[in-house]
Amino acid sequence: xxxxxxxLMRVGVASIINARSDMAVVxxxxxxxxxxxxxxxxxxxxxxxxxxxxxxxxxxxxxxxRSRFPQSKFVVLTTYEGDEDxxxxxxxxxxxxxxxxxxxxxxxxxxxxxxxGGRFLPPPxxxxxxxxxxxxxxxxxxxxxxxxLVAGMSNKEIAGLLGxxxxxxxxxxxxxxxxxxxxxxxxxxxxxxxxxLIHL
Amino acid sequence: xxxxxxxLMRVGVASIINARSDMAVVxxxxxxxxxxxxxxxxxxxxxxxxxxxxxxxxxxxxxxxRSRFPQSKFVVLTTYEGDEDxxxxxxxxxxxxxxxxxxxxxxxxxxxxxxxGGRFLPPPxxxxxxxxxxxxxxxxxxxxxxxxLVAGMSNKEIAGLLGxxxxxxxxxxxxxxxxxxxxxxxxxxxxxxxxxLIHL
DNA sequence: CATCCACGATCATTATTTTTATTTTTGGAT
DNA sequence: ATCCAAAAATAAAAATAATGATCGTGGATG
Numbered sequence: 001x002x003x004x005x006x007x008l009m010r011v012g013v014a015s016i017i018n019a020r021s022d023m024a025v026v027x028x029x030x031x032x033x034x035x036x037x038x039x040x041x042x043x044x045x046x047x048x049x050x051x052x053x054x055x056x057x058x059x060x061x062x063x064x065x066r067s068r069f070p071q072s073k074f075v076v077l078t079t080y081e082g083d084e085d086x087x088x089x090x091x092x093x094x095x096x097x098x099x100x101x102x103x104x105x106x107x108x109x110x111x112x113x114x115x116x117g118g119r120f121l122p123p124p125x126x127x128x129x130x131x132x133x134x135x136x137x138x139x140x141x142x143x144x145x146x147x148x149l150v151a152g153m154s155n156k157e158i159a160g161l162l163g164x165x166x167x168x169x170x171x172x173x174x175x176x177x178x179x180x181x182x183x184x185x186x187x188x189x190x191x192x193x194x195x196x197l198i199h200l
Numbered sequence: 201x202x203x204x205x206x207x208l209m210r211v212g213v214a215s216i217i218n219a220r221s222d223m224a225v226v227x228x229x230x231x232x233x234x235x236x237x238x239x240x241x242x243x244x245x246x247x248x249x250x251x252x253x254x255x256x257x258x259x260x261x262x263x264x265x266r267s268r269f270p271q272s273k274f275v276v277l278t279t280y281e282g283d284e285d286x287x288x289x290x291x292x293x294x295x296x297x298x299x300x301x302x303x304x305x306x307x308x309x310x311x312x313x314x315x316x317g318g319r320f321l322p323p324p325x326x327x328x329x330x331x332x333x334x335x336x337x338x339x340x341x342x343x344x345x346x347x348x349l350v351a352g353m354s355n356k357e358i359a360g361l362l363g364x365x366x367x368x369x370x371x372x373x374x375x376x377x378x379x380x381x382x383x384x385x386x387x388x389x390x391x392x393x394x395x396x397l398i399h400l
Numbered sequence: 401c402a403t404c405c406a407c408g409a410t411c412a413t414t415a416t417t418t419t420t421a422t423t424t425t426t427g428g429a430t
Numbered sequence: 431a432t433c434c435a436a437a438a439a440t441a442a443a444a445a446t447a448a449t450g451a452t453c454g455t456g457g458a459t460g
Contacts, residue, residue, distance in 0.1 A: 186386050370415080
């Protein structure tokens with residue numbers, strides 16, 4: 001099954017797969033919601049999943065499907081959006097992760113390896129994952145503050161919105177800056193976007 | 201000719217086009233540099249151009265080609281990256297602009313219309329272009345300062361780097377905030393990224 | 401018990417606005 | 431080709447607001 005919100009990309013992937021005698025596309029869609037229902041109908045051997053989808057994200061779709069079909073196998077196919085996406089996808093249960101822009105042989109390799117129970121992480125992906133500092137894990141509250149930071153809100157506005165004191169917001173911001181290893185909020189916003197912690 | 205750095209996307213586009221009796225793909229590549237040389241060899245009727253390419257951007261490729269072949273016709277095919285990209289592409293001479301994620305019939309329509317000398321701007325694209333405030337044009341110096349803002353530099357650092365006073369940097373930042381219609385540098389960074397004024 | 405969350409207070413630094421003024425550049429108009 | 435007007439870049443000063451660092455305290459949670 002192919003899940004990608006770009007119809008042309010689905011056509012490309014489908015023609016690569018259907019050109020082989022040992023693979024076939026049994027279903028395709030552009031939304032995570034439909035992916036969940038389609039999976040139940042077709043139970044494909046391997047699902048190729050884009051992460052950036054309208055509404056429900058690819059990670060959420062993987063989680064939803066795997067909660068009902070724990071044996072389901074996923075290969076993520078996406079544009080590079082930072083190490084956070086890689087981490088979340090693998091944590092959700094994806095066994096392969098390839099990046100649009102890699103030669104299409106890589107796609108075939110990944111599907112074969114994952115189908116036979118293996119994993120597939122190309123060197124650039126593995127490297128991005130390894131460079132992730134474990135210290136950069138943010139608490140849920142900190143992620144919430146970070147989202148408002150990215151929205152361009154001041155400490156005072158965030159305090160009002162969350163119903164806490166400005167002092168507390170400052171405290172959160174300070175720990176965010178420490179964890180992201182930056183020195184001001186603007187840099188925090190940029191690295192959060194770069195690493196895929198927050199999506200625009 | 202197809203120019204896109206995602207091989208799978210090229211396969212998808214090519215199979216849509218080659219399935220028709222009235223069109224054919226004569227060349228394809230993933231870089232702007234090769235697009236320029238390939239164009240000279242094949243002189244395709246219409247060139248399908250992605251904007252986000254490694255090294256040389258799609259806009260630069262269009263400009264380079266049109267400087268030697270002013271009659272050349274371009275349709276931009278890209279993921280939505282903000283109104284600034286649309287504006288720059290049309291200014292560079294593109295006659296069509298479609299977004300990956302639109303149904304593939306749109307691609308065929310656009311190619312036909314542009315080939316017969318017409319234009320093709322889907323409503324969402326036209327709307328994004330219309331919502332561009334003419335007041336938001338930044339001078340080249342201001343864009344330079346904005347790039348350093350996105351890099352997370354302080355006014356003092358920018359002043360040192362550009363060899364000007366901190367007071368001057370403050371002035372530039374203030375006009376940038378006014379033109380982008382925001383109230384602080386963090387918001388400026390976010391909207392600059394959203395609208396495609398600066399690329400990460 | 402370690403971590404997260406919340407709060408308070410001080411303090412130095414940085415950011416932003418406003419105003420004023422000089423120099424350079426640019427785009428037309430004559 | 432030259433002149434004029436508008437725009438942009440530069441700079442300075444002064445005042446207000448916001449930010450970030452660094453202390454410390456306490457409650458809640460798993």
